Amino acid sequence: MEIQLWRELLNPYELAVNELTLKFRHLIKEHKENGLYSPIEQVSGRVKTISSILEKMQKKKIIFEDIEDKIEDIAGIRIICQFVEDIFKVVELINNRGDMEVKVVKDYLNNIKESGYRSYHIIIFYNVQTIRGPKKIQVEIQIRTLAMDFWATIEHSLQYKYKKNMPEHIKQRLSSAASAVLLLDNEMSSVRSEIMDAQNSFQI
Numbered sequence: 001m002e003i004q005l006w007r008e009l010l011n012p013y014e015l016a017v018n019e020l021t022l023k024f025r026h027l028i029k030e031h032k033e034n035g036l037y038s039p040i041e042q043v044s045g046r047v048k049t050i051s052s053i054l055e056k057m058q059k060k061k062i063i064f065e066d067i068e069d070k071i072e073d074i075a076g077i078r079i080i081c082q083f084v085e086d087i088f089k090v091v092e093l094i095n096n097r098g099d100m101e102v103k104v105v106k107d108y109l110n111n112i113k114e115s116g117y118r119s120y121h122i123i124i125f126y127n128v129q130t131i132r133g134p135k136k137i138q139v140e141i142q143i144r145t146l147a148m149d150f151w152a153t154i155e156h157s158l159q160y161k162y163k164k165n166m167p168e169h170i171k172q173r174l175s176s177a178a179s180a181v182l183l184l185d186n187e188m189s190s191v192r193s194e195i196m197d198a199q200n201s202f203q204i
């Protein structure tokens, strides 16, 4: 396919990623300016590369006309939180916004993937303005803790290294590393709630 057609296809997704990254980063700022703890620690975004769109089209037998409908993660936003509880605060925040319409949620916190992957995904519909008028596109928002991100980043780069043929014993070690990350997240939450309880009892 011609590069110009790809540019036209991807342009609105780029705009959406830029706008959404800015909006979520502003939320961090707004919390801080109000002296509040921000449930969002970091935000990043990316537009899927043409080569990985092509790869996905081939893998899932998607034709060009169906790309925008069937590939939900052309625009991707990643929100990193300190604690698991923050993830649900971010979900609520997204639910209450007028500019993001939730299409579907994928809860890999309660339904941990076989690999050990944990995260909360939300696919939203988001409106951008183009020279041809408004356009509603899909964006995948991945919400996870710093610890989950640490695991997913390394696991992803190893997957890439092994070109999807990861040896079974490596898979097993990554899976037990994921269990360690789960324990770590729980321990951090418990430390936090102990501190919060102590603070509350001082206030009484």
Ligand code: GTP
Binding pocket: 056, 073, 106, 113, 115, 116, 117, 121, 151, 152, 153, 155, 156
């Ligand atoms: P793709 O996995 O993107 O082909 O689509 P899907 O429809 O299967 O969606 P899924 O919700 O399974 O995955 C969406 C995204 O979550 C992926 O593109 C990854 O960024 C992330 N993800 C899902 N599973 C894993 C995993 O086992 N390891 C890592 N590191 N990331 C994962």
Ligand code: MG
Binding pocket: none
């Ligand atoms: Mg997948």
